[in-house]
Each structure stands twice: as C-alpha cells, then as structure tokens.
Amino acid sequence: MMTEATLPDLLPNAELCLCLARAMQAPQAGVTLQEVQGPLMDDLNYLAGSLPVLTAERLNALQRSTSELADTQQLILGYSKLFLMPPAPAPLNLGVYLDGSLMARSVQSIEVLYQRHGLERDPTFHELPDHLSLNLQWLAWVYSEIIEDQQNGTTNTATITDAVTMLNDFTLPALAGIRRKVIAVSGDSPTQLWRLLIELIHDQLTSDLEKLSPHAVRNPAMQQIQIETPATPVETFETSHAPTEQLTCKRCGNPFESDPVLAEMRKRLNEAGVSADHLSICPQCRDGESTAAMKPPGANIKAWQ
Numbered sequence: 001m002m003t004e005a006t007l008p009d010l011l012p013n014a015e016l017c018l019c020l021a022r023a024m025q026a027p028q029a030g031v032t033l034q035e036v037q038g039p040l041m042d043d044l045n046y047l048a049g050s051l052p053v054l055t056a057e058r059l060n061a062l063q064r065s066t067s068e069l070a071d072t073q074q075l076i077l078g079y080s081k082l083f084l085m086p087p088a089p090a091p092l093n094l095g096v097y098l099d100g101s102l103m104a105r106s107v108q109s110i111e112v113l114y115q116r117h118g119l120e121r122d123p124t125f126h127e128l129p130d131h132l133s134l135n136l137q138w139l140a141w142v143y144s145e146i147i148e149d150q151q152n153g154t155t156n157t158a159t160i161t162d163a164v165t166m167l168n169d170f171t172l173p174a175l176a177g178i179r180r181k182v183i184a185v186s187g188d189s190p191t192q193l194w195r196l197l198i199e200l201i202h203d204q205l206t207s208d209l210e211k212l213s214p215h216a217v218r219n220p221a222m223q224q225i226q227i228e229t230p231a232t233p234v235e236t237f238e239t240s241h242a243p244t245e246q247l248t249c250k251r252c253g254n255p256f257e258s259d260p261v262l263a264e265m266r267k268r269l270n271e272a273g274v275s276a277d278h279l280s281i282c283p284q285c286r287d288g289e290s291t292a293a294m295k296p297p298g299a300n301i302k303a304w305q
Contacts, residue, residue: 008211012050014143021136033072053204065193078190090181094130097177164216167209175202249282256282
C-alpha cells in the first residue's frame with residue numbers, strides 16, 4: 001500500500017540557508033574569522049540535530065579548517081582566490097554555469113521566481129541577482145512561506161513547486177559546476193573551508209530537492225536536469241517553439257510580444273496549473289530592474305545568533 005510522503009519541517013533548512021548565505025558573502029558582509037569559528041560553527045552544530053547532512057565527520061572537518069586559518073585576512077584570501085580574484089576560477093554567479101556568461105537568459109528566469117515571492121530591493125547588496133548568497137536567501141524565504149502554510153494547516157503547492165523549480169533547474173545545476181571547479185583548484189589552508197562549505201550547500205540542497213519534489217506539481221514533459229552531470233547546461237528556452245503571445249505589460253501598460261523564453265515559461269506554468277499572469281512584464285520594464293539588488297522581506301528566522 002502506497003503512503004503519501006509527509007512534507008518535512010523546513011525551519012532547520014531555512015536557518016541553514018541563511019547561515020550559509022551570510023558566509024558566502026563574507027567580504028561584503030564583513031565576516032570575521034572569529035564569527036566563523038564561533039557563531040557559525042555553533043549554529044551548524046545546533047542544526048546537526050535536525051539535518052542529517054551535518055554529520056559529525058563533516059562538522060569536525062569544518063572545525064579543523066577554521067582552526068588552520070591564522071586570521072580574518074586568511075579567511076578572505078581563500079574566498080578571494082576561489083570566487084573573486086580575476087579570472088576567478090569559481091565565480092558564485094549561477095548564470096555563469098547555466099549560460100556561460102553573466103546576466104544571460106537564465107537570470108531572467110531566476111528573477112521571475114524572486115519577484116513572484118516579493119523579493120525586495122536592498123541598496124546594500126551589490127552583487128548580481130544570480131549570486132549564490134541571494135539565491136540562498138530566497139530559498140530561506142520561500143521555505144518560511146511553506147512553514148507558515150503548514151502552521152495554518154494548509155499546503156501551497158505553487159510555492160513548493162517554485163522552490164523545486166529553482167533547486168532543480170537553476171541552483172543545483174549551477175552549484176554542481178561551482179563545486180567541481182572549487183574541488184579542482186582548492187587545496188591550501190585558506191581555500192579548504194570554502195570547499196567544505198560549497199560541498200555542504202550542494203549536499204543539503206540536493207536533500208531538500210528530494211524531500212520537496214513529491215509535493216510539487218511538475219510537468220511530466222519537462223526535461224529533468226541531471227544534477228550530477230552539470231556539463232549539460234540548463235534549458236534557457238531560447239529555441240522554444242511555444243507560440244508567442246500579444247501581452248499587456250503589468251508595469252507600464254504597453255502592449256508587447258512575448259519572446260521565446262517568456263513564451264516557454266508561460267506555457268510550462270499554464271500546463272502545471274499555475275498562473276502565469278505575473279510574467280507579463282515587457283523587456284523595457286524588465287531590463288530597468290534586472291541589475292537592481294534585492295533581498296527577501298524579513299522572515300522570522302535567525303542565523304548566527
């Protein structure tokens with residue numbers, strides 16, 4: 001007899017996303033070695049009671065890697081060597097791995113999911129919209145929406161589907177690329193911690209996807225991304241044969257014709273029984289917003305306490 005899968009409690013998952021989002025923006029957030037050795041490791045040890053990915057072996061390896069760093073300068077040096085110093089071997093912008101360039105088609109799709117859940121602008125966040133840190137913040141926020149629905153005795157399939165879409169189609173395929181590059185170039189003490197954190201993020205989000213997928217509405221015809229074979233980039237829909245539509249922009253009110261990317265996204269959402277009205281934004285309005293920094297509205301989730 002088949003039993004329906006139970007939706008997991010996502011509060012620890014959301015808290016971990018916020019912890020790691022702050023870590024992955026270390027230079028910009030002013031993260032110190034003392035914070036990593038203290039509050040971050042304290043949070044990870046606390047969350048280990050709820051998240052099987054945080055094994056004793058993994059926590060010990062993380063603790064050793066922080067103890068091998070002499071000071072905050074070494075901490076940031078390791079981050080810079082992997083993610084910042086040009087040419088950065090492993091940039092943290094997801095679109096680089098999905099499209100091969102910055103601010104390409106996949107970023108527009110990611111932004112649509114951000115905006116669907118009310119991601120707000122933050123003038124202090126100076127990274128591009130597809131930065132891993134912002135993506136983790138968005139996941140934490142959407143997980144908190146799912147938690148709130150659970151507390152109210154409801155299940156919002158559309159919200160869960162958005163989380164699964166982000167994880168399956170964008171975050172994890174890109175993270176597999178980041179992970180592969182970090183493993184290839186890391187090795188010295190300053191970079192070891194960052195390798196371990198990237199592997200932790202990859203493994204935890206893979207677990208999240210496995211647990212959430214049974215509760216999402218997925219189009220059976222949709223190509224499933226093979227997370228462990230990231231050499232095949234995510235679909236960007238540029239060659240889609242979905243029929244274009246004459247739409248009216250929800251922002252400026254001007255008529256416009258959907259491009260292949262927008263047409264395919266609307267088609268897939270409609271086939272999944274999810275409203276696509278929020279996608280009716282013309283290229284001029286979309287381009288005017290695409291480089292603005294964003295953050296999720298404040299959820300009742302605390303990290304690094």
